[in-house]
Amino acid sequence: MEITIIHKSEQDVHFLVEGVDVSFANALRRTMLTRLPAMAIDEVLILENTSVMYDEMLAQRLGLIPLTTDLESYNLPQDCDCEGKGCSLCQCTLTLEVEAGDEEVVVYSRDLSSEDPKVNPATGEIPLVKLAPHQHVIIEAYARLGTGSENAKFQPVATVAYKYVPVVSVDKKKCDQCGACVEVCPKQILKLDGKTISTQNTLDCSLCEACMKECEPGAISIESKPDSFLFKVESTGALPPEAIVETAAEILKDRIGVALDFANSL
Amino acid sequence: MEPKLIENNRYELKFEIGGEKHAFPNLLRKTLLEEESVEFAGYIIEHPLLSNPVFTIRTKRRQCNTVLRDALEKMLARTEEFRKKFEQSIADHSVE
Ligand SMILES: [Zn+2]
Numbered sequence: 001m002e003i004t005i006i007h008k009s010e011q012d013v014h015f016l017v018e019g020v021d022v023s024f025a026n027a028l029r030r031t032m033l034t035r036l037p038a039m040a041i042d043e044v045l046i047l048e049n050t051s052v053m054y055d056e057m058l059a060q061r062l063g064l065i066p067l068t069t070d071l072e073s074y075n076l077p078q079d080c081d082c083e084g085k086g087c088s089l090c091q092c093t094l095t096l097e098v099e100a101g102d103e104e105v106v107v108y109s110r111d112l113s114s115e116d117p118k119v120n121p122a123t124g125e126i127p128l129v130k131l132a133p134h135q136h137v138i139i140e141a142y143a144r145l146g147t148g149s150e151n152a153k154f155q156p157v158a159t160v161a162y163k164y165v166p167v168v169s170v171d172k173k174k175c176d177q178c179g180a181c182v183e184v185c186p187k188q189i190l191k192l193d194g195k196t197i198s199t200q201n202t203l204d205c206s207l208c209e210a211c212m213k214e215c216e217p218g219a220i221s222i223e224s225k226p227d228s229f230l231f232k233v234e235s236t237g238a239l240p241p242e243a244i245v246e247t248a249a250e251i252l253k254d255r256i257g258v259a260l261d262f263a264n265s266l
Numbered sequence: 267m268e269p270k271l272i273e274n275n276r277y278e279l280k281f282e283i284g285g286e287k288h289a290f291p292n293l294l295r296k297t298l299l300e301e302e303s304v305e306f307a308g309y310i311i312e313h314p315l316l317s318n319p320v321f322t323i324r325t326k327r328r329q330c331n332t333v334l335r336d337a338l339e340k341m342l343a344r345t346e347e348f349r350k351k352f353e354q355s356i357a358d359h360s361v362e
Contacts, residue, residue: 001344001347001348001351002351003348003351003352003354003355004355005355005356005358005359008356008359008360013356015352015355017348020344020348021296022296023292023293023295023296023297024293024296024344024345024348026289026292026293027289027290027292027293028348029289030287030288030289031289242352242356245352246349246352246353249345249346249348249349249352250349252345253342253345253346253349254267255267255286255290256338256341256342256345257342258267258268258269259267259269259283259290259294259338260335260338260339260342262269262271262281263331263334263335263338264335266271266274266279266330266331266334
């Protein structure tokens with residue numbers, strides 16, 4: 001098994017895994033998507049809402065705000081000593097209090113103030129509701145850990161996807177150097193130097209096969225490697241992207257561990 | 267993940283995996299089929315929303331439970347290898 005990091009930033013990580021099969025890649029992807037816990041607002045107490053937006057809609061919008069998550073200091077409610085009633089070990093309170101003056105005001109996610117500095121909206125730029133002059137909202141919201149299998153708002157990942165590694169090859173005997181494939185390729189994979197077509201940045205290839213349709217039959221072939229996968233993991237901001245992959249691998253290991261205990265008991 | 271035994275003869279094993287969908291049973295199936303003594307490995311989810319996957323293994327020569335244990339150990343080792351190598355590549359990447 002070989003892993004190469006292609007690109008890493010604060011929000012996302014692209015990496016290449018070689019020497020695993022589809023079922024492993026998929027198990028890993030599904031674990032990141034549905035098993036990895038993240039914080040989200042789950043209960044909302046609306047003390048005052050004179051805006052035109054219904055309480056339910058406002059609560060829905062609050063629930064979908066990605067919150068930075070600290071997996072060390074919080075428990076999943078079902079694993080907590082309080083048995084899911086809600087305590088400081090499994091719940092975090094955020095408050096929102098905004099009143100418009102003589103001008104209209106847009107309430108943003110940055111207006112939420114959290115009791116725990118580690119649990120905060122991942123970005124402050126999310127508009128929640130627009131207030132007309134003198135309207136106001138006073139809200140208390142309770143965030144907790146949850147998993148994507150329960151509700152998609154708990155997913156720490158925006159995108160987690162893999163694709164096969166493209167292998168683009170040009171048959172020099174069949175190619176008539178017309179250059180049409182260079183024009184049609186949306187990712188600029190193919191280029192024409194002098195009289196030969198060559199390939200560049202083949203990892204960017206989206207396997208659209210537009211070049212194959214444009215070309216002489218059989219001159220360009222696009223295949224994929226059977227055991228290599230290009231992963232793209234994009235975080236919502238809840239967790240750093242590399243932590244998402246590492247924690248997901250741990251969770252997958254825990255699940256296999258439970259199954260192994262069962263196999264040993266037979 | 268709550269496995270529950272349904273049937274266990276020497277060469278045929280049937281168990282239900284509570285709280286799982288396709289990802290885990292599929293990984294287990296693929297890993298089991300790498301082993302030569304496995305004659306059949308598969309699972310069924312009777313209803314996509316209401317039922318848990320029921321996994322069946324049929325083997326020849328080797329006993330089912332040992333084959334299952336070996337496959338799970340293989341899966342565990344691979345996942346651990348992935349985690350270690352990923353951590354290492356991330357560390358190397360940040361240095362660059
Ligand atoms: Zn609690």
